[in-house]
Amino acid sequence: MIGRPRGRQLGLRAKVTLSFAGGGLALSATLAIGTYLVARNYLVDQRESAALGQGFADASFVREGLLTAGTPVSDVLGTVVPPADSVLLVHQDGEWYSSSLTLGEDVVPPPLVEQVEAGAAGLVWARPDDGAAVVVGVPVPVVGAEFYEVVSTPELERTLDTLLIVLSAFALLTTVGGALLGRYAARRVLAPLEVVAGAAARIAGGELQTRLPITEDPELVTIIGSFNSMVDALAERIERDARFTADVSHELRSPLTTLTTSVHVMQGRRDELRPRAQQALDLMAGELDRFGSVLEDLLELGRLDAGTGGQVRAVVDARELVRHALAVSGRPLTLLSDSSRPGEELGIEVDKQQLNRALVNLFSNADLHGEGLVAVHVRGASRSVVIEVDDGGPGVGVADRDRIFERFVRGGSRGSLPGAGLGLSLVAETLRAHGGSVRCGERPGGGARFSVRLPLAGVGQVAS
């Protein structure tokens, strides 16, 4: 599979989740701020009008007291019993009188003093040491004094603080809720997409019969229909390509047989030919061998593609198989290095001819691209048999180790050598058909090592 580009880009699911969370936050924050402001205005208005009313009432009481001649201001203030949170202040003849021992004229903001001295009642918010307070000023011109009442409002502060906390918590909850909803919605919306992605991955993996289930959902009918017909078209095309290759190679069998047989006749009568004709015959024979080998590879690949390969399975000993593969390809048996334990059974259930072809292809690859076959190791591994084919070449670069098993990929640096590049792909496909695998790695000490792994046949099945 092709690797997906991974960047800082957010996934669709994350985007939907974030949008929902953002929307939830915006909505809940607007609501919360609005609610807070309205509530705050209302409460403040209420508090102000209450303070004003109380201020005027207390002012008139103080005026009555002061009108009684001779009564000192502090006595008058003593007779007034203001509510617990209020402090009364009187400014007369440049002197300040307070009903509290701690609060003095400092709490009254100078602008209010000026306003009241000018003869107009007023109200301002002030900030004495502990929390907010409303200061109401009322002129009392009859006695040449100004009356101030400082009403501190701790309960208003507390109410507003609580409201702020509740609304913030609400906004936070709404945001989290939005994110969860977004996640859920994204999952619901993306679920069909995931089904499509899964199906596409299976198809890419070779399961061409995979189709999406037909749905009634009007939103999905089109995409599922298009997807399925696309896969139909793809499968048909792949099948047509495979059939074409198979048909072509089948068609080539008869002419090739005639050619090789005729060349065989000419080789038998080589002495009757002039030297130039003999040279031409040798060239022809050599190329026919190559042609035949490529055609055999193609036919074998076609068989594997069609799934008709591996029909003639028999249990054989892996060491025997390697020995015969070396023998039929004219290589010395001393190349076999038997690393199995004494008496170890290395039976594998294979199509002998196919496996032989795969092994000989690996040997030829070592000769053509790896400066010669160095050794073939056979050993048992857990429930499998490992055959390692070592060459003495420069090895295969890490980047090419998978690529070389694709069809028609030649060794890059030595592309002029014979071999159409089918050999290694045939090896890979043959092993896949046998439930095994082939891997290209590094030989200790340099060179390439192709490791073939095949499942061990059931114990006791090895034919004597």
Added chain:
Amino acid sequence: MGPRLLVVEDDDGIRASLRLALQDEGYDVVDSASAEAGLEVLSQGPVDLMLVDLMLGGMDGFTFIRTVRPGSDAPIIVLSARDDTHDIVAALEAGADDYVTKPFQLKEVTARLRALRRRGGRPAPAPEPAPDVVTIDAEQRLLLDPGAGRVRRADDDVHLTVTEYRLLCELASPPGRVLSRQALLESVWDRGFFGDERIVDVHVRRLRTKIESDASHPRLVVTVRGLGYRLDTR
């Protein structure tokens, strides 16, 4: 003149080149482009060996083999595509002795022909010392007479093909020995390690239908699971 070889092949190129090559190998080649023409050739006189393509226009190779088999015990080698793995078994069951897959090298064909020919050409004058007659099944009065090169049940000859006879001889020398498919492939068909073991299995089945009293419950040529076959004389 060498052994008489009938080639039945509808591809003109293959047929003509096979004739040239096999004549050079010393065979007396008669060829025919169809099964019908091949039957015509056989009606004029016996041949020693046959090379038959399975895919023929008109009558196919299977029918041809089934038609000639009762009257001829000459070895038949079929030419087939290796993909048609069921065809190969079907051809062997019809009575073919061995097969070669296309595209083939001539040396594969000559090797097959030589292997089957070497065992044929009976009944040769008894080599000395004459091998003993083996009683295979006393109940059926079934005897293998290697000296005379035949198998008899009571007073009649049991009709075996050359290869079936060779297989029985191999199993009977001496009886009671387990022979692996690989060993039989080597000794009877001269096939090496890469030979197809199904050839042995099909021939054993064919042999059983001819010598066993109940071929579905063989008591003479028995299968030894995982090892091969054994002849149990009774």
